Amino acid sequence: MTKILVIAEHLDGKLNGATARAVSAASAVKPDAIDILVLSDAPDAVAAEAARIDGVSKVLTVARSENAHALAAILAPQIAKAAVGYSHVFAPSTTFGKDLAPRVAALLGVSQVSDVMSVEAPHSFKRPIYAGNAIVTVEVDAGSTVVATIRTASWPAAASNGSAPVEVLGIDATLPSHTRFVGLQQGKSDRPDLQGAPKVVSGGRGVGSKENFEIIYKFADKIGAAVGASRAAVDAGYVPNEMQVGQTGKIIAPELYIAVGISGAIQHLTGIKDAGTIVAINKDGEAPIFEIADIGLVGDLFKILPDLEAALG
Numbered sequence: 182m183t184k185i186l187v188i189a190e191h192l193d194g195k196l197n198g199a200t201a202r203a204v205s206a207a208s209a210v211k212p213d214a215i216d217i218l219v220l221s222d223a224p225d226a227v228a229a230e231a232a233r234i235d236g237v238s239k240v241l242t243v244a245r246s247e248n249a250h251a252l253a254a255i256l257a258p259q260i261a262k263a264a265v266g267y268s269h270v271f272a273p274s275t276t277f278g279k280d281l282a283p284r285v286a287a288l289l290g291v292s293q294v295s296d297v298m299s300v301e302a303p304h305s306f307k308r309p310i311y312a313g314n315a316i317v318t319v320e321v322d323a324g325s326t327v328v329a330t331i332r333t334a335s336w337p338a339a340a341s342n343g344s345a346p347v348e349v350l351g352i353d354a355t356l357p358s359h360t361r362f363v364g365l366q367q368g369k370s371d372r373p374d375l376q377g378a379p380k381v382v383s384g385g386r387g388v389g390s391k392e393n394f395e396i397i398y399k400f401a402d403k404i405g406a407a408v409g410a411s412r413a414a415v416d417a418g419y420v421p422n423e424m425q426v427g428q429t430g431k432i433i434a435p436e437l438y439i440a441v442g443i444s445g446a447i448q449h450l451t452g453i454k455d456a457g458t459i460v461a462i463n464k465d466g467e468a469p470i471f472e473i474a475d476i477g478l479v480g481d482l483f484k485i486l487p488d489l490e491a492a493l494g
């Protein structure tokens with residue numbers, strides 16, 4: 182029997198959209214059941230959201246004060262216990278899932294499958310390697326539990342028309358005391374979340390300075406987009422690290438991606454492979470970004486962006 186346990190990612194009582202994408206990947210396995218596990222100190226609101234995701238058989242909740250913050254060291258032993266009877270355990274390939282899944286795999290004594298982009302068979306998956314330049318098929322032993330992270334940019338979010346039952350799960354797991362929550366530091370922004378936004382405007386080294394980045398923020402606000410950046414822009418201190426798009430940053434799949442003053446290095450392109458329409462603004466007509474751009478504007482960004490803004494009215 183193929184049964185998949187999807188681990189819910191959530192913060193401040195809200196389910197992260199990455200969970201519904203992991204459910205889509207689970208559906209592609211064509212399992213007998215897909216259950217979502219919500220670990221929290223107060224799981225009810227998150228569980229109610231998870232229960233609405235299409236294709237979910239039931240939502241299991243574990244309420245413990247230790248689960249108030251998503252610490253992999255604390256969650257993993259509980260997930261390993263909950264995984265008994267499941268053939269697969271899926272988590273989104275976000276910072277949360279990448280932190281968690283290896284610990285779960287180790288506790289279950291199996292290898293982890295990373296960044297699943299397609300399901301070939303219940304124990305066979307495709308994933309990108311070498312910054313997305315090659316795709317490899319990974320086979321898991323038929324008798325092993327599959328612990329996998331799901332490349333969220335490769336999967337649409339499952340719709341929310343369901344009404345799965347929610348059950349309280351009693352787990353007797355001994356939790357470690359060597360890891361404790363100290364604090365959460367996160368960038369505060371009124372702009373859309375970079376990882377879920379349908380429109381993203383990113384700036385690169387060509388923007389030139391932290392002050393100049395205002396032109397990117399202004400244009401993004403005009404069209405209601407999230408703001409991203411290349412690693413060169415992050416390394417130069419123009420913007421904080423959490424805005425980096427690419428191999429060592431965020432992998433995103435917006436409907437519209439506008440790259441401004443970005444050359445199009447392979448490590449950057451890895452982060453936008455699944456984007457819909459890509460627009461590039463660059464003064465160098467030979468820049469590699471134009472090879473993948475759907476629309477290319479060759480010219481000075483400090484002239485083109487204000488012109489575009491004016492044209493939008």
Ligand SMILES: Cc1cc2nc3c(=O)[nH]c(=O)nc-3n(C[C@H](O)[C@H](O)[C@H](O)COP(=O)(O)OP(=O)(O)OC[C@H]3O[C@@H](n4cnc5c(N)ncnc54)[C@H](O)[C@@H]3O)c2cc1C
Pocket residue numbers: 384385386387388410411412413414425426427428429430431441442443444445446447448449452462463464465468480481482483
């Ligand atoms: C292991 C590894 C991991 C990496 N991970 C990432 C990653 O996750 N994300 C990432 O982005 N990079 C990553 N990199 C770095 C990557 O190789 C590039 O160095 C980086 O993406 C370059 O950033 P950029 O395009 O902003 O800068 P540049 O390559 O310097 O390009 C700047 C561009 O701006 C244009 N320009 C300049 N002035 C203007 C103007 N006034 N108007 C219009 N255009 C202008 C130039 O023509 C140029 O094309 C990684 C590298 C390595 C080795």
